[in-house]
Amino acid sequence: MNRFDGFAATQLVVAHVRGLIERGQLRSGDRLPAERELALRLGVSRASLRAGLRSLAAMGVVQTRHGSGSFITSGRPVLATDALSFLAALHGFTPAQMFEARLVLEVSVAGLAAERANSDHLVVISDEATGMFASLDDPQAFLLHDALFHRAVALASGNPILSALVNMVSELFREQRRQTIGRASDLKESAEEHRAIYQAIRAHDPERARRMMNDHLQRAEHAQVIEETRSGEAAVEESPEVMPEAAVKS
Amino acid sequence: MNRFDGFAATQLVVAHVRGLIERGQLRSGDRLPAERELALRLGVSRASLRAGLRSLAAMGVVQTRHGSGSFITSGRPVLATDALSFLAALHGFTPAQMFEARLVLEVSVAGLAAERANSDHLVVISDEATGMFASLDDPQAFLLHDALFHRAVALASGNPILSALVNMVSELFREQRRQTIGRASDLKESAEEHRAIYQAIRAHDPERARRMMNDHLQRAEHAQVIEETRSGEAAVEESPEVMPEAAVKS
DNA sequence: GTTTAACAGTGGTCATACCACATTTGCTAA
DNA sequence: TTAGCAAATGTGGTATGACCACTGTTAAAC
Numbered sequence: 156m157n158r159f160d161g162f163a164a165t166q167l168v169v170a171h172v173r174g175l176i177e178r179g180q181l182r183s184g185d186r187l188p189a190e191r192e193l194a195l196r197l198g199v200s201r202a203s204l205r206a207g208l209r210s211l212a213a214m215g216v217v218q219t220r221h222g223s224g225s226f227i228t229s230g231r232p233v234l235a236t237d238a239l240s241f242l243a244a245l246h247g248f249t250p251a252q253m254f255e256a257r258l259v260l261e262v263s264v265a266g267l268a269a270e271r272a273n274s275d276h277l278v279v280i281s282d283e284a285t286g287m288f289a290s291l292d293d294p295q296a297f298l299l300h301d302a303l304f305h306r307a308v309a310l311a312s313g314n315p316i317l318s319a320l321v322n323m324v325s326e327l328f329r330e331q332r333r334q335t336i337g338r339a340s341d342l343k344e345s346a347e348e349h350r351a352i353y354q355a356i357r358a359h360d361p362e363r364a365r366r367m368m369n370d371h372l373q374r375a376e377h378a379q380v381i382e383e384t385r386s387g388e389a390a391v392e393e394s395p396e397v398m399p400e401a402a403v404k405s
Numbered sequence: 406m407n408r409f410d411g412f413a414a415t416q417l418v419v420a421h422v423r424g425l426i427e428r429g430q431l432r433s434g435d436r437l438p439a440e441r442e443l444a445l446r447l448g449v450s451r452a453s454l455r456a457g458l459r460s461l462a463a464m465g466v467v468q469t470r471h472g473s474g475s476f477i478t479s480g481r482p483v484l485a486t487d488a489l490s491f492l493a494a495l496h497g498f499t500p501a502q503m504f505e506a507r508l509v510l511e512v513s514v515a516g517l518a519a520e521r522a523n524s525d526h527l528v529v530i531s532d533e534a535t536g537m538f539a540s541l542d543d544p545q546a547f548l549l550h551d552a553l554f555h556r557a558v559a560l561a562s563g564n565p566i567l568s569a570l571v572n573m574v575s576e577l578f579r580e581q582r583r584q585t586i587g588r589a590s591d592l593k594e595s596a597e598e599h600r601a602i603y604q605a606i607r608a609h610d611p612e613r614a615r616r617m618m619n620d621h622l623q624r625a626e627h628a629q630v631i632e633e634t635r636s637g638e639a640a641v642e643e644s645p646e647v648m649p650e651a652a653v654k655s
Numbered sequence: 656g657t658t659t660a661a662c663a664g665t666g667g668t669c670a671t672a673c674c675a676c677a678t679t680t681g682c683t684a685a
Numbered sequence: 686t687t688a689g690c691a692a693a694t695g696t697g698g699t700a701t702g703a704c705c706a707c708t709g710t711t712a713a714a715c
Contacts, residue, residue, distance in 0.1 A: 191695095199669090200669045201669090202669065203668060205698085206459050208697095209460055214464075214487055215491075216495070221697050222675075222695080223676085223677060223695095224695090225697080228495075238466070238485060244423065245426055248565065252566055255564055255567070258513075267505075314506060315502065316502055317509060319489070320573075320574075439666085440666065449699085451700090452699065455666085456698090470665090471707050
């Protein structure tokens with residue numbers, strides 16, 4: 156049945172799991188057979204099977220829990236955000252490019268959310284907005300709520316594809332912004348902008364939601380540019396006021 | 406130096422390569438050390454090293470060529486499209502959701518392309534448009550040129566993030582459409598629409614480019630819906646005119 | 656000088672053993 | 686009886702060593 160031994164063993168594993176998913180024999184949250192058994196069943200070594208599972212895990216299709224087993228990823232459709240993050244490290248995305256991508260995606264998404272958001276969606280969005288106001292003195296927490304707010308809006312759009320894309324981009328932005336959020340001075344204004352977006356969505360006013368999201372992103376980008384130039388001057392004229400925390404590792 | 410043996414060996418590999426990339430010690434197209442050597446250097450087994458590389462490969466960060474070595478992915482920033490494809494198989498994206506996502510992304514992208522496309526970009530876009538006209542009698546080839554056209558437009562937008570996202574969505578769409586393109590009857594009209602988009606971009610007319618892209622996607626979705634209802638009726642009233650080719654595997 | 660064959664280097668697979676974590680089972684002791 | 690704990694089981698994670706398949710180079714043969 157299988158290809159002759161030693162052909163594309165690991166690829167066979169991926170294809171097999173994919174087939175099971177497409178046939179509906181594996182669904183979100185289901186547990187896969189144990190590695191040793193599945194390897195035997197597919198006629199490949201356990202090493203090759205693990206290689207295949209590793210690929211699937213990197214794509215966010217399966218999650219493996221040490222001691223428990225491998226499971227098809229449950230919950231909402233989510234793309235692995237690492238990939239975009241690596242791309243950023245390789246090719247060096249600029250903040251301008253990130254804001255442009257967010258503008259393209261999120262303005263429309265906000266409009267859709269205003270059309271379709273139900274009360275459950277609204278609660279989550281509102282919670283994150285309050286979370287922002289509650290963490291004005293903790294930039295990192297603020298940034299987290301910021302990202303979660305935008306993801307909540309994307310979720311409310313009702314389109315899982317757009318939601319997955321917004322998740323990726325927002326996480327990418329957060330990773331980059333995390334290092335400079337400390338010098339931001341407009342957290343309160345930012346929170347107000349998010350509140351305005353929320354209110355437009357709650358009022359089911361797509362046009363206003365689009366406008367508010369557009370204004371918010373434009374202002375956020377502008378503020379970040381101002382920060383950078385000011386921080387650049389400061390570095391020349393005097394000692395920097397705020398040191399970005401050094402990311403020390405291993 | 407390393408974590409005590411047997412901790413998160415495979416994770417260590419990913420983190421290490423990531424560090425090398427972020428420090429600029431590994432750039433696009435570079436070749437990584439041989440597996441046996443790199444494993445020794447990191448103090449992990451070759452199996453664990455390979456697991457890490459497999460993850461990186463699945464994310465599209467590295468490409469490994471049998472007999473030659475492992476290389477940092479060269480060329481333009483591209484996200485692995487498999488992930489979205491798996492999500493589709495798991496959660497079942499509808500054509501309507503796909504078209505909505507494309508509408509959000511590609512209308513704006515077309516506008517940006519009209520602002521920024523240079524002659525190199527225009528050549529590629531034009532080539533794909535002609536490729537569509539040249540393959541009116543070969544639906545699969547037509548569909549390929551269709552996808553490549555949209556990617557060329559995204560590339561011309563000058564934003565690598567948006568380009569990567571459009572690549573993912575266009576590939577997702579193509580995989581889904583591949584099975585039904587055979588019954589399409591409006592290939593020529595579709596080609597004309599693409600030509601109109603190209604001309605708007607070539608004329609550096611963003612507003613027209615956006616409008617043309619918008620019209621194209623709306624018409625394509627409409628045509629596909631018509632197809633489906635007609636095909637549904639046909640299946641009931643009489644034998645289907647065109648059998649979608651069965652995807653036979655293994 | 657050209658062609659061809661051998662060689663060394665590299666990733667791909669396999670088999671086996673052992674370790675670490677999670678859950679269940681069943682026994683002990685209160 | 687029952688609450689608590691410990692052993693047993695099942696699972697993924699890692700390590701080792703060997704061999705196979707592909708690639709590129711080098712040296713030999715023509």
